[in-house]
Amino acid sequence: MVSQDAQTHHHLNRLQPARDYTYTEQDQRTVDSLRVLAADAVEKVGSGHPGTAISLAPVAWQLFQNVMRWDPTDAGWHGRDRFILSPGHTSLTLYLQLFAAGAGLEMSDLEALRTWGSKTPGHPEYSHTDHVEITTGPLGQGLASAVGFAYEQRRLRGLLDPEAAIGTSPFDYHVFVIASDGDMQEGITSEASSLAGTQELGNLVVIYDDNKISIEDDTEIAFSEDVAARYRAYGWHVEEIDWTAGGDYVEDTRSLYQAIVAAKAETQRPTLIILRTIIGWPSPTKQNTGAIHGSKLGPEELAGLKHALDVDPEQHFHIEPELLERAREVKHRNGQYRATWDEALAVWRAANPERSALYDRLIARKLPEGFAEEFPVFDADQKGIATRAASGQVLNALADVMPELWGGSADLAGSNNTTMKDNPSFIPERRSTGAFSGHPYGRVLHFGIREHAAGAIINGVNLGGLTRAYMGTFLIFSDYQRPAIRLAALMGAPSVFVWTHDSIGLGEDGPTHQPVEHLASLRAIPGLDVIRPADANEVSVAWKTLLSHTDRPAGMVLSRQALPIMPRDERGFASAEHVARGAYVLIDAQGAGGPQSAMPDVVLLATGSEVQLAVAARDQLEADGIGTRVVSAPCLEWFDTQDATYRAEVLPAGVPTVSVEAGVAQGWQRYTGPNAAHISLEHFGASADYQTLFEQFGITVDAVVAAARNLVRGGSGDG
Numbered sequence: 001m002v003s004q005d006a007q008t009h010h011h012l013n014r015l016q017p018a019r020d021y022t023y024t025e026q027d028q029r030t031v032d033s034l035r036v037l038a039a040d041a042v043e044k045v046g047s048g049h050p051g052t053a054i055s056l057a058p059v060a061w062q063l064f065q066n067v068m069r070w071d072p073t074d075a076g077w078h079g080r081d082r083f084i085l086s087p088g089h090t091s092l093t094l095y096l097q098l099f100a101a102g103a104g105l106e107m108s109d110l111e112a113l114r115t116w117g118s119k120t121p122g123h124p125e126y127s128h129t130d131h132v133e134i135t136t137g138p139l140g141q142g143l144a145s146a147v148g149f150a151y152e153q154r155r156l157r158g159l160l161d162p163e164a165a166i167g168t169s170p171f172d173y174h175v176f177v178i179a180s181d182g183d184m185q186e187g188i189t190s191e192a193s194s195l196a197g198t199q200e201l202g203n204l205v206v207i208y209d210d211n212k213i214s215i216e217d218d219t220e221i222a223f224s225e226d227v228a229a230r231y232r233a234y235g236w237h238v239e240e241i242d243w244t245a246g247g248d249y250v251e252d253t254r255s256l257y258q259a260i261v262a263a264k265a266e267t268q269r270p271t272l273i274i275l276r277t278i279i280g281w282p283s284p285t286k287q288n289t290g291a292i293h294g295s296k297l298g299p300e301e302l303a304g305l306k307h308a309l310d311v312d313p314e315q316h317f318h319i320e321p322e323l324l325e326r327a328r329e330v331k332h333r334n335g336q337y338r339a340t341w342d343e344a345l346a347v348w349r350a351a352n353p354e355r356s357a358l359y360d361r362l363i364a365r366k367l368p369e370g371f372a373e374e375f376p377v378f379d380a381d382q383k384g385i386a387t388r389a390a391s392g393q394v395l396n397a398l399a400d401v402m403p404e405l406w407g408g409s410a411d412l413a414g415s416n417n418t419t420m421k422d423n424p425s426f427i428p429e430r431r432s433t434g435a436f437s438g439h440p441y442g443r444v445l446h447f448g449i450r451e452h453a454a455g456a457i458i459n460g461v462n463l464g465g466l467t468r469a470y471m472g473t474f475l476i477f478s479d480y481q482r483p484a485i486r487l488a489a490l491m492g493a494p495s496v497f498v499w500t501h502d503s504i505g506l507g508e509d510g511p512t513h514q515p516v517e518h519l520a521s522l523r524a525i526p527g528l529d530v531i532r533p534a535d536a537n538e539v540s541v542a543w544k545t546l547l548s549h550t551d552r553p554a555g556m557v558l559s560r561q562a563l564p565i566m567p568r569d570e571r572g573f574a575s576a577e578h579v580a581r582g583a584y585v586l587i588d589a590q591g592a593g594g595p596q597s598a599m600p601d602v603v604l605l606a607t608g609s610e611v612q613l614a615v616a617a618r619d620q621l622e623a624d625g626i627g628t629r630v631v632s633a634p635c636l637e638w639f640d641t642q643d644a645t646y647r648a649e650v651l652p653a654g655v656p657t658v659s660v661e662a663g664v665a666q667g668w669q670r671y672t673g674p675n676a677a678h679i680s681l682e683h684f685g686a687s688a689d690y691q692t693l694f695e696q697f698g699i700t701v702d703a704v705v706a707a708a709r710n711l712v713r714g715g716s717g718d719g
Helices: 003-007 025-045 050-055 057-067 090-101 107-111 142-161 181-185 189-198 225-233 253-265 300-307 321-327 329-353 353-363 387-397 451-464 475-491 518-523 538-546 576-581 608-623 638-641 644-650 690-696 701-712
Strands: 082-085 177-180 204-210 235-242 272-278 381-386 405-409 444-446 470-476 496-500 530-532 554-557 562-565 586-587 602-606 628-631 659-660 674-681
Touching: 025 057, 025 090, 025 300, 025 321, 025 387, 050 057, 050 090, 050 353, 050 608, 057 090, 057 177, 057 204, 057 253, 082 090, 082 142, 090 107, 090 321, 142 177, 142 189, 142 353, 142 381, 142 451, 142 470, 142 475, 177 181, 181 204, 189 225, 189 451, 189 470, 225 235, 225 272, 235 253, 253 272, 321 475, 321 644, 329 353, 381 387, 381 496, 387 496, 405 496, 405 674, 444 586, 451 470, 451 475, 451 496, 470 475, 475 496, 475 518, 475 554, 530 538, 530 638, 530 674, 538 554, 538 562, 562 608, 576 586, 576 638, 586 608, 602 608, 602 701, 608 659, 608 701, 659 701
Parallel strands: 082 177, 177 204, 204 272, 235 272, 405 444, 405 470, 470 496, 496 554, 530 554, 602 628, 602 659, 659 674
Antiparallel strands: 381 562, 586 628
């Protein structure tokens, strides 16, 4: 009897390149034409980065024509290898290959480089140009996120096809990266590369363009380390190729191809191919200088480049039709492989109906059946629990129903409550510890003390395929990962950041660990949902809501200290289900013992741990005959998406409003209007228990009551 493994996988060998090495005279002429197009494009627009696109043309050609499994006609094919251009400034390195392969870019797109509305912006942008897997702008982000792409591939094959031998599954693919000297200098690259070595990511191949030039010219001025030794120390397989070694510059593409073949055969370690090149070669006078890195060549140098490549200097944006036609044959070669992949997938589906159903659900980005019923509901309790603890309970409740959800912490698992119990860690088994049992297809992520890399890695996971990843750290350390957060928002990546220890409420660790400006700073990032729940039930509904969004990232901001669990649908308290609307009337004004008033005398607008202060202040104000509405605002971004009628119902114009939040007041004026007061923290914290800190810094019930009374009596708010 034929085994399931043989039935399913004998068709595929993902460890082999798409075809054998080839580099004909026609290939060389095509590559040279692409070099000239790079120079022409930058010359026309007057800005850009031609140097690397010129010298890396043969490298990218080998990847796109001979090595990678991809479909120029379908950017979303799930069987494709992933390509990440980490130095996004050399966007032409990618655009030229897409043009050559007929993958959605034409000559007119190259001519429109870096101009309004073009498909060829200055840096590649995810969801803007087909076949761009990720937005890479800040150096290091691409390579670091590529580690996340490699994570996702391994986790997905563990969910769908764990029995298959490596390289034989429809869910196997490689992540290919081109990296630069600048990428290697960024700290995030060191963080992520260290993790990649620990994780033994044999599906990750990085080609490092070691041209030793950056904007300030020779990198020796600031970068002299032995990169090969560093990566060997990380646990990588390292290949070294020097195209300058023989005195004359020789583009030995065969050696490069052979190094890539060796990289694909290495299944237990990521591979770094260090390729010594000359930037801008064969530009006559600007090659090997910083002058060609980030500016146009100029007419004389452009003509000199064309002469060196035996191209008519009077021709611009030209390629011989027969060369382009031959380059676009790649779609036929890869089409043949895709047919084989489709056949293998069909065999797998027949043998795995339940996993096939899961695969279809993940492709459709649908939530599982019974999803909404799995979220815990917490009974009212004045003692309450910390919202970080409630978040941990929610994640564990989802563990069985939502297998695609996974994540972990930057060495703060016990504090962040990010561990799904009884699930193995995502780590090779031999790296298990006394505290954590590892499995290569595990679910619990450990980033170590690498907050920045953690952010980029979950971006890669969430862009790379079909699973959904979260990571945790203290809110204060969101500063360390802000570039990754910003890129997640820019791309609309559905990354989830779990930030605990949300305020001075963390207590004795003091001002270095107490976030003050962070809520305002994070809310300033367009496209990022910042969620600060007031109690355990708000946490539960917030998780349910954010997981239903697949087009933007979210940050859950959670308390260290216990917060009361409010009664729901009784004593006038609204259901926590209203959290999905971002802000809602938690409990409304009643007047002096009379019926509910149509318009409150004052609104208390609060988030997180300060909502309890607003509720207690309301009791005092109502006792004084001041009709007081308490609005809980866990997510202002969600509130902003509601229609104007709803927003006006919750925060009626002209009603005095007091905002209450243990952070800077910046940004609250938009919601409170001019007749307002702000109970806030406009300075750093201190080391003491949290009760003392709130009292000493005036974030108290009495302060809220006094501010509200002053406004109602016609006072001047904060003044």
